[in-house]
Amino acid sequence: MNRRSEAHPRTTSRVFAPLLTVSLVFAACSSEVSGSPGTGDAGAPVPTGMPCEVVRTLTQNCVTCHGARLATGVRNHLLTREELLAPSAVNPAQSYLQRAILRMRNTTAASMPPNTHLPDSDIAPLEAWLAAGTPAAECSTDAGAPTVDASYVPGEDLPCEVQQLLSSECTSCHSSPPRNGADISLLTRADLMAPSAVQPGATVAQRAVARMTASAMMMPPGGNLSAARIQGFVDWVAAGAPGTNCEAPVVDPFAAAEQCTTMRTWTSGNRGSASMNPGQACIACHSRMRGPFYNFAGTVYASAHEPNNCNGASGASPERVTVEIRGADGMTLRLTPNSVGNFATRSTVMMPYTVRVLVGDRERRMNTPQMDGDCNTCHSQAGENDSPGRIILP
Ligand code: HEC
Ligand code: HEC
Ligand code: HEC
Ligand code: HEC
Structure with missing residues (x-):
């Protein structure tokens, strides 16, 4: 057995574990630059030079293999804007960013990450950035001392399914304060019970259902969440959005x-x-x-x-x-x-x-x-x- 002599890329993952748990905080865009380009203080690769949403996708799905240390068989880093804009080895007419999108969109065995089909919400930020001409941007991630900001975690007075839907699909924008142009927070039951500014007589929760099931002005933008995905939320609102504690709060099993x-x-x-x-x-x-x-x-x-x-x-x-x-x-x-x-x-x-x-x-x-x-x-x-x-x- 050669386990200790192999150069496993796992050191990266250790440093990353705390970062993954605060991925929502990652989306908090700001214009500050923190840390040296490409690395956090412990050598943890943090994509730089790109919008936070792009950083989030790469951090959660790609850098275990395409980080500072490349996994076996991987030849390209995906950590800096320059690396993403460089012509790809496979097809020099396409940048690695374009290749990345193609590979993520692929429905065959050649998808990236290997054999995984990421949801639209993970791919759309790369496409939006490409469409905008890949302007240089910075996302302050403060990799050295990740802190969990409780204001981004949906309230505990919500059923688990509602909490999970909000935290995975909505709170990257509907945080407190809201970001990316969103006008309201969607974190607590109180936020959801508030009267809608858009439709008098309706609550924000009812609007949320309407926007998730709309054919136009869909939420999340570009969303199309499946009926099964939002069923728990829809049922809860239909039942009058009772205050319940999430019975299985998200805990660290380790x-x-x-x-x-x-x-x-x-x-x-x-x-x-x-x-x-x-x-x-x-x-x-x-x-x-x-x-x-x-x-x-x-x-x-x-x-x-x-x-x-x-x-x-x-x-x-x-x-x-x-x-x-x-x-x-x-x-x-x-x-x-x-x-x-x-x-x-x-x-x-x-x-x-x-x-x-x-x-x-x-x-x-x-x-x-x-x-x-x-x-x-x-x-x-x-x-x-x-x-x-x-x-x-x-
Ligand atoms: C500390 C030493 C040791 C560890 C740890 C160990 N084994 Fe074994 N195992 C042996 C030895 C020695 C034999 C062969 C001797 C025998 O069959 O009685 C064996 C035989 C076996 C056999 C063959 C049984 C048969 O019917 O012949 C199986 C199956 C097996 N081990 C499974 C496992 C699994 C699964 C684990 C890990 C969860 C494990 N062993 C951990 C020492 C170990
Ligand atoms: C050389 C060390 C090593 C070996 C061997 C190894 N793992 Fe892991 N495993 C890790 C590390 C480090 C992590 C944490 C990082 C990650 O999730 O990728 C991990 C994480 C996991 C997780 C996810 C942890 C969680 O969140 O629940 C599972 C499941 C897992 N390993 C299963 C296996 C199985 C099954 C095998 C054997 C076929 C195996 N591992 C062999 C090091 C190892
Ligand atoms: C488990 C490891 C692993 C993960 C995670 C991973 N990749 Fe890869 N990637 C590879 C390997 C291995 C290759 C080289 C072989 C190949 O091209 O399939 C590769 C190659 C690539 C290439 C260059 C080849 C080409 O087609 O131009 C791109 C671009 C790429 N990956 C994008 C991504 C993106 C984007 C992510 C995250 C969304 C990702 N990868 C996640 C293992 C991984
Ligand atoms: C990428 C950012 C983003 C995400 C993610 C997002 N929203 Fe929005 N949301 C906005 C923006 C921008 C507005 C204000 C403009 C508008 O109404 O379209 C908004 C407004 C709203 C409104 C208030 C306006 C109205 O029509 O009543 C509701 C309700 C809403 N979103 C629900 C949701 C729900 C539910 C989710 C998750 C399933 C979600 N949003 C995910 C950006 C987002």
């Missing part, structure tokens, strides 16, 4: 305490079994002690800091769990953990790989490409090599 959720432990030492030594690094021990050879193996848990030998989460019940390992060429392996959360396979994919853990329509993603398939070496109880802890259920 802040969880140490515990063995199943309260069951493997006690048979190194007796060979597919349920053996959950949580321990399978491949490392097997190569030391002549166990069977695997290319990928690990354990899925219900919470983030479970001890070794504690049985993990069943891959079959109450809902089917899938660990999807995606190779650099887009080929995937789909594994179902066993009753103690262990999974292992001799099959392989083209390195480096990324991962999604899927349950129903929920997922947790490892976007940082890795070279070593021995998941639990990094996903230990505390988390090694910058990993945040165990592989957990979404």
Whole structure:
């Protein structure tokens, strides 16, 4: 195993973890320049020279591979305006920005990020910037000390679905104070219950429904959110927008305490079994002690800091769990953990790989490409090599 000698791009991700959680704050445009171009104070790549919305898309979706350190197989940085405007190697008649848009819009396996179809709202800012002639702009991100500004987080007196819709689709403009030309904040129930200035007799919440379902003057601008996406919001408004607490507030699962959720432990030492030594690094021990050879193996848990030998989460019940390992060429392996959360396979994919853990329509993603398939070496109880802890259920 070569895990420690490989130059993994994961150092970047560690520095980025706090930034991703404040992506909404990123959208706060200002004309100040902070930090040195291209890097934050800890070397974290921060795209510069472009509007905040573009910075946000690149930061959330691209810099793990196209950042200061390029992931395997990647040849172009996407960190500065100059890098985006440079002629691309693939087609010198097109800039990397144009290529980026083409790749993000692509519906084939060649999409960027690989095998992901980003929502319109992530792509539109790049297109708008290109259409405007890519004027140089600065976005103050203060990467050194990201602070979460509570004024951008929707109020806790809203149902979760409403909170989630607002924070993912609306509060980049309808913040407090509103930005990008928006005239109102959409953060709290009080904001939504306020009388509409546009339509007397209607509340802002009713206007919000109207604007999300309109065929013209759509919200978010250029939106077209699916009916399913906005259903929770529509139902809530139809029910009179009752004050409710979000029952599942957004919490950091890696802040969880140490515990063995199943309260069951493997006690048979190194007796060979597919349920053996959950949580321990399978491949490392097997190569030391002549166990069977695997290319990928690990354990899925219900919470983030479970001890070794504690049985993990069943891959079959109450809902089917899938660990999807995606190779650099887009080929995937789909594994179902066993009753103690262990999974292992001799099959392989083209390195480096990324991962999604899927349950129903929920997922947790490892976007940082890795070279070593021995998941639990990094996903230990505390988390090694910058990993945040165990592989957990979404
Ligand atoms: C998981 C790693 C990964 C992520 C994340 C990623 N890329 Fe890439 N990108 C690659 C690899 C590998 C290549 C080179 C192979 C290829 O072109 O498919 C590449 C190449 C490119 C190229 C140059 C090739 C061309 O067609 O001109 C562009 C432009 C690009 N990516 C844009 C993006 C954008 C924009 C994002 C984010 C929205 C992104 N990438 C996210 C891995 C990644
Ligand atoms: C990219 C910025 C942006 C985003 C994102 C955005 N809005 Fe707006 N919004 C505006 C602007 C600009 C206005 C004022 C001009 C107008 O009314 O079109 C506005 C006005 C509004 C108004 C008040 C005007 C009226 O017709 O009553 C409502 C309600 C509204 N938006 C709802 C939403 C909702 C709901 C979302 C998310 C699903 C959203 N907006 C996302 C920019 C945005
Ligand atoms: C501390 C060492 C050690 C660790 C950690 C370990 N194993 Fe093993 N494993 C062994 C040894 C030694 C054998 C072969 C001896 C035997 O079969 O009794 C083995 C055998 C196996 C077998 C073959 C069983 C059979 O029926 O022959 C499976 C399956 C297996 N391990 C899965 C795993 C998985 C999955 C993990 C990680 C969650 C893991 N092991 C972690 C030492 C280990
Ligand atoms: C060399 C270390 C390393 C190895 C090996 C590794 N990971 Fe990761 N993993 C990380 C790091 C670092 C992160 C955090 C950054 C990120 O999400 O990309 C992470 C994040 C994750 C996440 C998302 C965390 C979250 O938010 O819940 C999942 C899921 C995951 N890994 C699954 C796996 C699986 C499955 C394997 C084995 C097939 C694996 N990882 C192997 C280092 C590793």
